[in-house]
Amino acid sequence: MKHSIFKYIMISIFIIFAVFIVVVLISPTLYIKTSNLINLLINNQEITFSLILSLTTSLSAVFMATIFGVPVAYVLSRYDFKFKNIIDIILDIPLVLPPIILGLSLLVLLGPIGGNYLAKIGLNFVFTRLGIVMAQFVVCAPLLIRSLKIAFSSIDPKLEKAAMTLGDNHFQVFKNITIPLSKDGIITGVTTAWARAMGEFGATVMLAGATRFKTETLPIAVYLNMNTGNLEMAVTVSIVMIVFSILIMGILKIYNNNQKRGVTQWF
Amino acid sequence: MWSQITKLGVGFMLKKILLLILSISLLFSFNVKISAQEQLDIYAAAGLIKPMEEIIENYKNEFGIEINTQFNASGVLLNQINTVKKGDLYIAADKWYVNKLHEQGDLYSQYDVAKHTPVIIKNKNNDNIDEYSDLFLENIKLVVADESAAIGKVTKEIFERNNIEEDIKDNIIAKAETVNKVKMYILLNQADAGIVWKANYFENKKELDMIKIPENNNIIKKISIGILKYTDNEKEAKKFIEYIKSSKSIKIFEKHGYNTY
Numbered sequence: 100m101k102h103s104i105f106k107y108i109m110i111s112i113f114i115i116f117a118v119f120i121v122v123v124l125i126s127p128t129l130y131i132k133t134s135n136l137i138n139l140l141i142n143n144q145e146i147t148f149s150l151i152l153s154l155t156t157s158l159s160a161v162f163m164a165t166i167f168g169v170p171v172a173y174v175l176s177r178y179d180f181k182f183k184n185i186i187d188i189i190l191d192i193p194l195v196l197p198p199i200i201l202g203l204s205l206l207v208l209l210g211p212i213g214g215n216y217l218a219k220i221g222l223n224f225v226f227t228r229l230g231i232v233m234a235q236f237v238v239c240a241p242l243l244i245r246s247l248k249i250a251f252s253s254i255d256p257k258l259e260k261a262a263m264t265l266g267d268n269h270f271q272v273f274k275n276i277t278i279p280l281s282k283d284g285i286i287t288g289v290t291t292a293w294a295r296a297m298g299e300f301g302a303t304v305m306l307a308g309a310t311r312f313k314t315e316t317l318p319i320a321v322y323l324n325m326n327t328g329n330l331e332m333a334v335t336v337s338i339v340m341i342v343f344s345i346l347i348m349g350i351l352k353i354y355n356n357n358q359k360r361g362v363t364q365w366f
Numbered sequence: 367m368w369s370q371i372t373k374l375g376v377g378f379m380l381k382k383i384l385l386l387i388l389s390i391s392l393l394f395s396f397n398v399k400i401s402a403q404e405q406l407d408i409y410a411a412a413g414l415i416k417p418m419e420e421i422i423e424n425y426k427n428e429f430g431i432e433i434n435t436q437f438n439a440s441g442v443l444l445n446q447i448n449t450v451k452k453g454d455l456y457i458a459a460d461k462w463y464v465n466k467l468h469e470q471g472d473l474y475s476q477y478d479v480a481k482h483t484p485v486i487i488k489n490k491n492n493d494n495i496d497e498y499s500d501l502f503l504e505n506i507k508l509v510v511a512d513e514s515a516a517i518g519k520v521t522k523e524i525f526e527r528n529n530i531e532e533d534i535k536d537n538i539i540a541k542a543e544t545v546n547k548v549k550m551y552i553l554l555n556q557a558d559a560g561i562v563w564k565a566n567y568f569e570n571k572k573e574l575d576m577i578k579i580p581e582n583n584n585i586i587k588k589i590s591i592g593i594l595k596y597t598d599n600e601k602e603a604k605k606f607i608e609y610i611k612s613s614k615s616i617k618i619f620e621k622h623g624y625n626t627y
Contacts, residue, residue: 226540
């Protein structure tokens with residue numbers, strides 16, 4: 100008796116929560132006619148512009164995050180050093196800080212403080228697309244590092260040591276053992292970081308501003324159109340982002356499921 | 367045995383404390399509900415924050431009424447009002463917005479509070495422009511407000527009226543959501559010039575330089591306040607309008623750099 104009441108409660112709460120999330124995600128579609136939606140998607144230049152801008156900036160940001168993230172995660176998972184705990188915490192802080200605060204810090208650093216020096220070497224972050232990439236980078240890199248750290252840490256160091264006794268140097272071990280074994284973690288981490296970069300809003304608005312047809316990413320397009328009372332546009336862009344998120348998560352899930360099946364076949 | 371008894375005792379104490387906290391918070395939430403009648407919801411243009419906060423604070427202290435103010439761009443507020451269909455008063459930085467509500471039949475009464483004059487501002491450490499006509503020089507970096515803010519709308523009108531919209535388009539490096547944000551970017555020296563209301567310059571005249579827009583190029587606007595038809599406290603709203611007409615409030619506007627009627 101007790102056993103099934105417990106099960107009943109758990110499942111009921113699960114159903115309530117799942118239904119709630121589904122309803123929340125479907126709501127925008129109830130606010131616009133399908134014909135208007137399709138029309139806006141095909142013809143509206145603002146949506147096309149923001150989609151392309153979001154894709155190019157977020158992919159650049161994730162690329163940079165990977166270039167920095169892999170070494171950082173590697174060091175954090177493989178080496179021990181003084182103050183490691185403090186540095187660990189500091190590198191995790193951007194994850195819990197509201198993005199708008201990260202954006203403000205970036206604005207102050209790359210604007211009044213460092214702007215002139217950076218401009219001399221041709222780097223302009225305030226109000227530019229480069230600023231979008233920077234804002235997205237600062238927000239998604241810590242996320243990527245955390246996933247990579249877990250992925251690297253889950254590899255048995257004995258495997259790496261064995262490879263070294265057989266003659267591989269550090270780089271070869273990294274290339275042939277560490278990376279392939281942490282492939283799943285890397286792919287999941289990069290995908291999640293990319294999704295986060297696509298959805299980045301607070302830091303981007305602060306550093307790059309919210310200028311139509313210039314620094315207008317998809318989230319900023321929603322914001323600007325809500326500001327001007329253009330509800331149908333805002334809803335359309337929201338639907339684009341929801342569909343994108345479903346696709347990303349779906350592909351990731353299928354990939355992970357396939358990998359699991361693959362592993363059972365190996366062993 | 368004693369440890370078990372003290373544990374029980376602590377358990378009871380904790381439960382009593384929790385109950386006490388819960389009942390007090392319930393009482394408080396009740397209080398808020400009861401005094402909903404004695405409350406005004408005001409939509410106010412973001413650029414008017416300095417004088418409005420002072421006037422509202424005085425009103426609250428004198429009459430003991432709760433006032434909720436939403437500060438945002440005039441156009442954004444207008445959309446909000448049309449969407450939520452709630453609120454008592456709306457003060458916009460451009461009479462145009464209040465008139466819009468009037469045309470829709472959503473306004474009870476209206477009053478012109480003060481004049482608004484667009485001016486150019488630049489950071490004291492920036493020497494790239496000296497006068498109005500420098501705005502359309504090459505490589506000048508200009509920040510204006512988005513058209514959903516009253517200052518953004520009048521900026522566009524000024525450019526159109528003077529036929530410089532095309533020339534100046536490439537100089538606009540960013541559009542900010544409110545006039546306060548335009549000012550902020552100039553204070554951070556992230557652009558050579560911005561266009562704000564004269565009163566906004568006045569608030570920061572120590573850090574900013576003002577360049578006048580020539581009279582025959584400029585467009586002066588009226589700050590206007592109206593009572594929304596959605597108000598459920600018309601008497602109080604009328605009282606607030608009388609208060610904002612009073613010489614005490616007019617002096618507050620003038621103190622912050624506004625030209626009144």
